[in-house]
Each structure stands twice: as C-alpha cells, then as structure tokens.
Amino acid sequence: MSPAIRVAGVAKRFGATQALAGIDLEVAEGEFFGLLGPNGAGKTTLISALAGLVRPDSGHLEVMGHDVQADYRQARLKLGVVPQELVFDPFFSVRQTLRIQSGYYGIRRNDDWIDEILANLDLTGKAEANMRSLSGGMKRRVLVAQALAHKPPVIVLDEPTAGVDVELRQGLWRFIRRLNGEGHTIVLTTHYLEEAEAECGRIAMMKSGRIVALDTTANLLRRFGDGTTNLEDAFMRVMKEAV
C-alpha cells in the first residue's frame, strides 16, 4: 500500500535562499502528522510543493500514490489544504463559497456535506453571510470548511488555529480528530506546540529547509527530554542542536 504522502529528495531554491534542501518524508494513511519548525524553516514551501503551488527544482512528491505534477488531477482530488493566509473571495456568501469549492472538485450537489461541515465548524448561522462580513476567526473556519468540501483523504492544515478563539479551537480539533478517526490522514503545521503534542502521533521538525528530527511524539519527548519535558522544550533542544 502506498503511503498517503511521499516526498523524495525534494529541493527548492528561491534566489539565494535554499527553501528546501533535499526532503525525504513518508506519511502513512490514517496518520495525524505534525510538521514543526520556526518561521522560514520551509514548512509552507513543502506544503505548497505538495499542493502543486510550488514546483520543486528536484525530487518528486506523491499524494495517495499520485505524482503531484504528472498526475496532478488525481493528486489534487485526494488533497485538501487549509492555507496559512486568510484569503477569501469577497463576492460570495459562505454557502456559495463552499458550493463553488465543491464544483471545482467535480461535485455538483454537495449541500448535505456542506451543512455537516458548517454545523461542525459552528458556521450554520453564517451560511448566507457574505465572506466580507465575517470576523478573522470565522474566515479561518471557512478556510477549513473549503479544504474539507470534497472530503479529501489527506488534509493539510497550515496554521489552522492562528487567530482562532479557544472555544472554536476545541471544536475544530474535535472535528479534525473525528475525521482522522474515520481514516483521513492529517498533516498539521502549527506554532502552538501543545496542540501538536496533544494531536500528532508523529512529528517532523524542520530547520533551514531540512528535516532535523522525525519520530513519534512519544519518542521525541523521550529522546530530547527527561520525563517531564513537554514538546516545546524538546523542540527548543532540537533546534539548538541542529546545525
């Protein structure tokens, strides 16, 4: 069985900056995987390469066995990405946005699933509201809903809880956990390390375009701690030790 995500020898340079310096990584189906690193480590570039937004200089990437360049249609059908930036189309309501998103993925009548996503993300009351009228946290929720509109088997969440209040954050994690329980593979990047520690079974830590630590969360805590260490302490130690 092919892994949900396979990244092999991926390198990308932007001018003088080596954004990715030969990344090898596999994420198994059904995993809840964390991708951590300081700003500029290459997390978003790696996600963008996986989503086909960035073309690597070398190496290749697959989603559910489909090459993201050669077999881009199938790869994109299997992938849902919550982008880091708070982006939206100001012309449409929340429901229209999700219908359009479904249509992009070849799904015509998707209102049952859209209603379910809206309910789980506490957006039902805002379904007919224009995107412009939503708060930042609400817009973030719609971004999550958009990534889920086509029920992708692999879901990538790039900082999904930035600027989101505690109550919603908890609701969001309940929903994501449920999707993971139903077999969806989750890849998470976050600066809230306690969230990664609580949710992720395995974690990769990146620095300067390289993976500097890759293991189960429990093993990382064991290797880089003294039994009472939390992920933040382990992360700081990994970053300090990484050349």
Add this chain to the structure above:
Amino acid sequence: MIGFLTLLRKEILRFWKVGFQTVAAPVVTALLYLLIFSHVLADHVRVYDDVPYTAFLVPGLVMMSILQNAFANSSSSLIQSKVTGSVVFMLLAPISYRAFWAAYVAAAALRGLLVGLGVYLVTLAFTGVRLEAPLWILVFALLGGAMLGTLGVIAGIWADKFDQLAAFQNFLIMPLTFLSGVFYSIHSLPPFWREVSHWNPVFYMIDGFRHGFFALSDVSPWKSLAVVGVCFVLLSALTLELLRRGYKLRM
C-alpha cells in the same frame, strides 16, 4: 467538465453581482459617446452614402464596448484574485489550464456581449440600424469578445498590481480600440495612418462587425475574419502556454 462549469458560473456571478458597474455603466458611457459625436459630427461627416453618421457610429460603439468589457472582465477578476490571494482556491483544484482559460474567456466574452447588446438596444431609441448580415455580426462579436477576454487573461496573469493593469488598459487596449475606426472610416485618414490602421487587429474586428450591419466595409469581411481568427489563435496559444507553465501563478 463540472470544474469548468463551476469556474464559468463563478466568473459570471462575479460580474453579475456588480451589474451596475460592469454592465449598466458601460452602456451609459457608450450612449454618451453616441450622443456627443453624433451631435457634433452628424452634419459634417458622411462615411457611406446611404448610411447616416449616427447609424455608422452604432456598430463601432457596440464592438468597442464588447472589446473593452471583455478585457476588463478577465483581467480585473484575475488581478483581484491574485491580490486578495483567493486565486489559490483555483490553483489547488484539479482544474486543467485549458478549462481555466476557457472559463475566464467565456465569462469575459459573455459580459462583453451583454454590454454590446445593451448598447445596441439603447441606440435604437436614437437611430435605426440595418442588419444586413447577422451572421457576420455574431461571428465578429464572439471572436472579438473571446480575443479581448484572452488578452485580459494575459494582462491579469502578468500584472502584479492594479496600476500595471491600468497601464495595460490605458496604453494598449484604449488606443487600439479608439484608433480602429469606431468613429471614422480609415479611408478618411492620411495614407500613413491608414497604413498603420491596417496593423491594428481591432480595426478588422470593427470593420467586419460593421459589414454585418450595412454590408459595407473598408476591407473584405473574409480578410477581417482571417486576421482576427489568426490573432485569436496566436493569443490563445500564448495564454495557454503561460497557464501551462504556471507563469506568475505557481512558483
């Protein structure tokens, strides 16, 4: 196919939701041109013997409206999506670059045709216009809208800022449309400018379109069709190649 239809519908909804700005306003602008130019020149200019100047103006104004609005639609939609970042939703989706191009161009042409139809209908209150060869009218309207819609996609992809797009519009599209025989026949121009006009593809769109109304034109409508058709194919090929490479869209 559903991806293409969704993108097409989204693009149509986008301009329809601001219809006063995207459809009604250009109709009023064209009507003002008609009123002013016909008032000033009707007694002084006669291009064809049996066609009053006001009637002569109508096809040119209709075509100019089609072209300018088709360009404005695809270019403004793309630059807006790029500036706000919402273009990412289309780039993440399994929509082919051909479907992307076709949806943007079809929506742009539709807006152009709606504005053109509006201009034609309001001018009927001021002058009667013959419809000698409706098929030529339809062919040039569709080709013109699609061609400028395609040019709008190129401009939208290329421009990083709104002022770059404005430069494209003001320094290329506006001169090409205004200096194409909307308000005059190129036979009334000095030889040099007449020759220059023959290098302007918009001249052929307007001349061929006008032939559909009066069965009169500066050059053969078949020649106009060939020039416009070749230009459309070349621009489409360029646009498709830019989209295939992800120029300024994918890094």
